[in-house]
Structure formats: structure tokens, C-alpha cells
Amino acid sequence: MKNTIGLLSLTLCAPVMAQDQGFFEDSSTDLLLRNYYFNRDFRDPGATKSKVDEWAQGFILKFSSGFTPGVVGFGVDGIAMLGVKLDSSREASGSELLPVRSNGRAADNFSRAGVAAKMRFSATEIKVGELMPDVPVLRYDDGRLLPQTFRGAMLVSKEIEGLAVQAGQYRKVSLRNSSDMQELSTWAAPGVTSDRFNYAGADYRFNEQRTQVGVWHSQLKDIYQQSYFNLLHKQPVGDWVLGANLGYFIDKDDGSVRIGNVSSRTAYGLFSAATGGHTLYLGLQKVSGDTSWMSVYGSSGRTLGNDMFNGNFSNADERSWQVRYDYNFAAMGVPGLLAMVRYGHGDNATTKQGTNGKEWERDTEIGYTVQSGSFKNLSLRVNNSTNRRTFNSDFDQTRVIISYPLSM
Numbered sequence: 001m002k003n004t005i006g007l008l009s010l011t012l013c014a015p016v017m018a019q020d021q022g023f024f025e026d027s028s029t030d031l032l033l034r035n036y037y038f039n040r041d042f043r044d045p046g047a048t049k050s051k052v053d054e055w056a057q058g059f060i061l062k063f064s065s066g067f068t069p070g071v072v073g074f075g076v077d078g079i080a081m082l083g084v085k086l087d088s089s090r091e092a093s094g095s096e097l098l099p100v101r102s103n104g105r106a107a108d109n110f111s112r113a114g115v116a117a118k119m120r121f122s123a124t125e126i127k128v129g130e131l132m133p134d135v136p137v138l139r140y141d142d143g144r145l146l147p148q149t150f151r152g153a154m155l156v157s158k159e160i161e162g163l164a165v166q167a168g169q170y171r172k173v174s175l176r177n178s179s180d181m182q183e184l185s186t187w188a189a190p191g192v193t194s195d196r197f198n199y200a201g202a203d204y205r206f207n208e209q210r211t212q213v214g215v216w217h218s219q220l221k222d223i224y225q226q227s228y229f230n231l232l233h234k235q236p237v238g239d240w241v242l243g244a245n246l247g248y249f250i251d252k253d254d255g256s257v258r259i260g261n262v263s264s265r266t267a268y269g270l271f272s273a274a275t276g277g278h279t280l281y282l283g284l285q286k287v288s289g290d291t292s293w294m295s296v297y298g299s300s301g302r303t304l305g306n307d308m309f310n311g312n313f314s315n316a317d318e319r320s321w322q323v324r325y326d327y328n329f330a331a332m333g334v335p336g337l338l339a340m341v342r343y344g345h346g347d348n349a350t351t352k353q354g355t356n357g358k359e360w361e362r363d364t365e366i367g368y369t370v371q372s373g374s375f376k377n378l379s380l381r382v383n384n385s386t387n388r389r390t391f392n393s394d395f396d397q398t399r400v401i402i403s404y405p406l407s408m
Contacts, residue, residue, distance in 0.1 A: 039052070051092055053092040093106040137201065216229075223262070243274070245269070247304070
């Protein structure tokens with residue numbers, strides 16, 4: 001907690017300090033207040049818990065400096081986070097909003113803080129320290145009270161118009177309900193660790209920014225290697241805009257093969273059609289091979305075409321489809337109001353429970369962001385999910401998230 005308070009003080013003073021260093025104009029300090037209610041009602045007769053039910057308040061403070069003048073510029077980014085329990089109990093803990101102690105009770109509060117040094121040369125930027133990677137092969141998770149962070153280094157280079165080249169290495173991770181750093185692992189075997197995750201890739205945009213192709217490769221040392229190929233395209237057709245997001249993953253084992261054989265291919269296509277305030281989606285996805293789709297434990301699966309609130313249909317052999325409908329009420333004169341409903345279904349899944357597993361998920365969400373006045377940008381999201389699986393627990397889930405960003 002002392003470290004958090006110290007960083008908060010340093011962060012608030014940093015713009016003044018930065019002015020003398022020549023990068024004051026590009027500095028920014030932002031505070032996000034996030035109030036989060038989470039309820040999961042288990043529907044299995046023999047479930048260990050009847051429900052998970054917690055409420056918490058989060059504070060996420062970010063500071064980003066500009067760069068010092070000169071051919072090579074230097075700067076610093078900082079983040080400080082605090083989560084405070086508002087309501088929980090031993091019987092209903094475990095939402096991952098808060099850490100759970102050995103006695104089964106959620107912590108009253110938890111915090112963490114970190115900094116990253118950065119350097120810029122021409123159109124190339126390097127960062128080292130506490131980071132939140134958001135690349136196709138590693139996306140940090142921000143689905144609870146506080147975001148997941150990683151410790152390592154990353155490079156982004158945009159020296160050629162339309163081309164973004166990225167690379168990085170991460171050594172440690174702090175999960176979304178944790179105060180400390182730990183070694184990396186994979187969702188397929190969380191108890192087996194690795195001391196580094198390496199990646200490199202490139203995206204190229206062309207055709208008036210309507211088309212993007214990407215090629216990526218990553219390695220969770222001694223556990224898996226992954227190659228990823230991606231095509232994004234949007235095409236205006238009269239009053240409609242048609243979209244396609246196509247991706248293909250190739251996973252194989254690496255080094256000392258700490259979790260055993262890894263061999264899978266995952267292909268997906270997410271297609272969209274938008275007109276006015278309406279957007280329709282169709283998602284198709286297939287995992288082939290002996291193992292599930294590989295990803296770092298705790299990270300988000302939102303690269304996949306059929307990623308939903310509680311699952312992404314990525315078990316070994318699983319085939320799945322999704323239909324989704326979004327509506328933006330700005331088309332009716334109510335900007336800031338959004339609604340979404342979707343349904344996903346998977347079958348033929350191979351899990352620890354056996355073969356031919358089936359699952360489905362139904363999600364709905366409505367959200368509103370205040371457009372003007374004293375509470376401009378304050379947002380309210382309410383979402384509900386129903387999950388049914390032959391190989392895991394059945395549950396109904398509701399989340400209410402109120403977010404209020406402040407710039408200092």
C-alpha cells in the first residue's frame with residue numbers, strides 16, 4: 001500500500017517535473033473510477049457453491065509523459081491501482097474481483113503499482129517495465145476490477161507507412177485479482193510455469209485502410225510455440241459496410257515440452273454487416289489436432305472469432321458458431337446508448353471429462369455513456385450471460401459496471 005501511495009504522489013507531481021525536462025506538453029494523468037458488481041448463480045445440483053456474489057470499487061491511475069527533445073527521446077509511464085471490497089462473504093467469494101485469502105474470504109483491499117521507461121527514435125518506440133500488451137498473440141485481460149499487467153519489454157516500429165512491426169519479451173505477470181508478480185503459464189496447464197514469453201509480428205494496412213494483413217509468431221518457453229495469420233477487411237456496399245475477420249493459428253510444443261505434446265490448428269471467420277445503427281455478425285470457428293488453442297494463463301482470448309463473456313470455444317476438436325446483433329441508438333437520436341445480444345454454440349469438444357462435449361452461451365448487454373455535462377464520459381454497463389456445458393459447471397451471470405474516467 002505504501003508503494004501505491006508513493007507512486008500516486010509521484011504521478012501527480014510528474015507533469016510539473018516533466019516541464020523542466022521538455023516533455024510536459026505531451027504528458028497526461030488519468031484516473032479511472034470503476035465500480036463493479038458480479039453475480040454468478042450456479043445451476044448444478046451438486047455445485048460446491050450456490051453462487052458467487054461480490055461488489056468492489058477500483059481506482060486505476062495512469063501517467064504517461066511525453067519524450068525529451070532530441071534525436072532520441074526518453075520518457076516514463078506509470079500505473080497505480082487500488083481495489084476495495086464493498087461486499088463479499090466466505091460463502092460467495094471467488095468472482096476474481098478481489099484476491100481470496102486462505103480462509104476463503106476476499107481481501108478487504110489490494111493494490112499494485114509499476115513504471116515503464118520508454119525511448120523513441122524516429123517512428124520506433126521501446127518500453128521496458130510494467131506493461132499491458134495488446135497484440136494478437138498476447139492480450140492483457142481487463143474483464144474485472146483491475147487490469148492484468150506484465151513485466152518485460154516491447155518494441156513498436158512504424159517507419160514504413162501502413163506497416164507496424166512489433167516484438168517483445170515478458171518475464172512476469174500480475175493477474176487481475178493479484179498484487180504480486182508470478183511466472184507465466186498457459187490456460188491448458190496453469191500449474192506449469194515458464195520464465196519468458198517472446199513474440200514478434202507485423203500488421204500491414206492498405207486499400208485506403210480498409211484491409212489489414214498480419215503475421216505473428218510467439219513462444220512460451222519450454223511450453224508452446226504459436227504462429228498466427230490474420231486478414232481484416234471492410235467493404236462499403238451501398239448503405240451497408242461488410243466486414244471479415246479471418247484468422248489461423250498453428251500451435252506446437254517447445255523446448256523441454258513441460259506440458260507434453262502440443263499440436264493444434266485453430267481457424268476462425270467473423271463476418272459482419274452494418275447499416276445505420278444495426279450490425280449483424282456470424283462467427284465460425286474450428287479447433288483441430290490433439291490439444292486446445294494455446295494462450296497465456298490469465299490473458300484474454302478476444303483475438304478469437306467466437307470469444308464471449310465467459311468462454312471462447314477453444315477446446316481440442318471443438319467446432320463452434322456464433323450469431324450476434326448490435327444496435328447503436330445514436331441512429332434514433334440517443335448517442336451513447338448501445339445494446340448487444342449474441343448466442344454461441346460449440347460441440348465435438350475433447351476435454352479432461354471426455355469427448356463430444358457440448359456447450360452454449362447466451363449474452364446480452366446494454367450500456368450508456370453520458371455525452372455532456374458534469375458527468376461526461378461516465379458509463380454504465382449491465383450484462384447477463386447464461387452458460388450450459390456438458391463438461392463444466394452451468395451458471396447464470398450478471399455484471400453491473402460503472403466507470404468514470406477523469407483527466408488531471
